[in-house]
Amino acid sequence: MDRAPLGLQNWSGHVTFNASALVRPTTIAEVQEAVAGSEAVRVVGAGHSFNDIADTHGILLSLTDLDDGVSLDPSTRTVSFGAGMTYDALAPALHRAGWALPNMASLTPITVAGAVVTASHGSGDTLGNLATAVSGMEMVMADGNLRSFSRAEDGDVFDGLVVSLGALGVVTQLTLDVEPTYDLVQHVYADLPIESLAQEFDAVFGTGYSVSVFPTWQQPHAETVWVKQRLAAGRTSTAVPSALLGARLLEQHPAPLRAERQLTPFGVPGPWHERLPHFRFHDPNAVGNELQSEYYVSRDQAGQALSAVMSLGPVLAPVIDVSEIRTIRADQLWMSPAYARDVVGLHFSWLRDAAGVAAVLPTLEAALEPFEPVPHWGKLFVTEPGMIGRHYPRLADFRSLCRDLDPDAKFTNRFVRDLLEGSVR
Numbered sequence: 001m002d003r004a005p006l007g008l009q010n011w012s013g014h015v016t017f018n019a020s021a022l023v024r025p026t027t028i029a030e031v032q033e034a035v036a037g038s039e040a041v042r043v044v045g046a047g048h049s050f051n052d053i054a055d056t057h058g059i060l061l062s063l064t065d066l067d068d069g070v071s072l073d074p075s076t077r078t079v080s081f082g083a084g085m086t087y088d089a090l091a092p093a094l095h096r097a098g099w100a101l102p103n104m105a106s107l108t109p110i111t112v113a114g115a116v117v118t119a120s121h122g123s124g125d126t127l128g129n130l131a132t133a134v135s136g137m138e139m140v141m142a143d144g145n146l147r148s149f150s151r152a153e154d155g156d157v158f159d160g161l162v163v164s165l166g167a168l169g170v171v172t173q174l175t176l177d178v179e180p181t182y183d184l185v186q187h188v189y190a191d192l193p194i195e196s197l198a199q200e201f202d203a204v205f206g207t208g209y210s211v212s213v214f215p216t217w218q219q220p221h222a223e224t225v226w227v228k229q230r231l232a233a234g235r236t237s238t239a240v241p242s243a244l245l246g247a248r249l250l251e252q253h254p255a256p257l258r259a260e261r262q263l264t265p266f267g268v269p270g271p272w273h274e275r276l277p278h279f280r281f282h283d284p285n286a287v288g289n290e291l292q293s294e295y296y297v298s299r300d301q302a303g304q305a306l307s308a309v310m311s312l313g314p315v316l317a318p319v320i321d322v323s324e325i326r327t328i329r330a331d332q333l334w335m336s337p338a339y340a341r342d343v344v345g346l347h348f349s350w351l352r353d354a355a356g357v358a359a360v361l362p363t364l365e366a367a368l369e370p371f372e373p374v375p376h377w378g379k380l381f382v383t384e385p386g387m388i389g390r391h392y393p394r395l396a397d398f399r400s401l402c403r404d405l406d407p408d409a410k411f412t413n414r415f416v417r418d419l420l421e422g423s424v425r
């Protein structure tokens with residue numbers, strides 16, 4: 001097993017890990033050995049989180065050298081695979097075999113395990129976050145033992161285990177629900193008035209299977225709306241309205257975010273894994289040239305929250321690249337921001353100016369405070385840890401789970417301890 005000293009940084013290059021070594025097990029037995037023999041341990045996935053959630057003062061494990069071991073079971077409509085696997089690797093393999101995932105994030109080089117643990121998500125009124133697809137897991141526990149968990153066998157506790165923030169054990173294998181493969185087509189609309197969006201939120205997000213609205217808050221309108229429509233089996237096109245509450249349908253994407261070649265194709269039907277993500281697979285030009293924050297508010301407060309952010313246009317101006325507004329369906333996962341309520345994600349892609357972003361976040365969070373926002377676990381925020389925990393009704397149960405499964409707090413890092421009010425133990 002390869003063991004290297006660190007100097008490791010996250011994708012955006014503004015977090016340097018404190019861990020003493022990066023260990024790359026090649027077998028589950030080596031994962032067990034590394035966990036059992038360490039006082040403090042965490043896993044790093046693709047390192048795409050914008051904060052120090054993955055860090056530890058002990059050793060960091062990378063599972064990329066583990067066997068992917070993809071195994072499809074059409075009878076249960078599930079796929080199992082090694083937890084070092086990225087969506088980049090999993091999604092095309094699934095599609096080739098005739099299967100699909102219901103939802104994806106905006107990019108694909110992230111590991112499925114890293115996305116699940118932080119409740120990462122795409123957008124869609126009927127779509128839960130990516131963790132809701134998990135129906136089974138294998139984990140190396142703090143004592144080094146390998147345990148299996150499943151939605152069917154473990155019921156409510158399973159809902160506590162999935163969005164774990166990495167605090168419960170090393171996920172070595174995941175099982176996800178799959179469905180027959182399907183096609184989508186995406187269209188882009190320009191200049192949607194924010195006021196219309198605030199008033200007719202459901203109408204806008206009901207336009208497609210997956211809808212994202214992109215404002216920069218510097219104009220009274222959102223610059224673009226991306227509508228991803230799912231095609232019925234055998235269909236190659238779908239009816240597309242030529243206007244959306246004043247926004248006009250464009251023939252081509254105006255590419256305000258990135259160079260056009262990096263976006264997944266618009267106007268042309270294609271398979272789910274090449275349309276649900278915004279960015280193309282294996283993009284060789286992808287670099288960590290941005291920072292990100294995201295806050296979730298209850299869907300029924302979306303209109304008011306949008307107005308509150310809109311009033312901050314000049315404050316955001318020095319550091320905003322673009323925002324993305326998405327919808328996420330309610331779930332039952334204890335530490336999911338969508339626990340028991342439909343939520344709206346207010347995402348902010350910032351220029352790579354850590355000091356500038358840090359200066360803006362308190363004002364942004366204060367403006368959102370009336371809507372009791374919770375931040376994305378893997379992005380930048382400054383909210384007091386106790387304030388976040390207060391919005392999670394199952395926090396006490398999650399603390400108990402941490403204590404039961406990891407009595408010596410081997411997997412608890414600064415982030416987890418602070419986040420759970422500094423009193424996880």
Ligand SMILES: Cc1cc2nc3c(=O)[nH]c(=O)nc-3n(C[C@H](O)[C@H](O)[C@H](O)COP(=O)(O)OP(=O)(O)OC[C@H]3O[C@@H](n4cnc5c(N)ncnc54)[C@H](O)[C@@H]3O)c2cc1C
Pocket residue numbers: 011042043044045046047048049050053054055063083084104105106107109110111112113114115117118119120121122165166167169170171172376378379
């Ligand atoms: C350009 C960009 C676009 C993004 N787009 C989206 C988006 O569309 N939607 C969204 O919700 N988020 C998005 N994110 C955030 C991203 O999805 C999360 O930060 C995600 O956690 C990153 O996955 P990762 O593999 O890099 O995990 P890491 O950042 O490496 O780790 C995240 C957490 O998972 C834990 N972990 C990883 N693997 C394991 C394992 N096997 N066992 C136990 N714990 C584990 C780590 O310890 C850590 O706590 C984006 C990030 C970037 C950089």
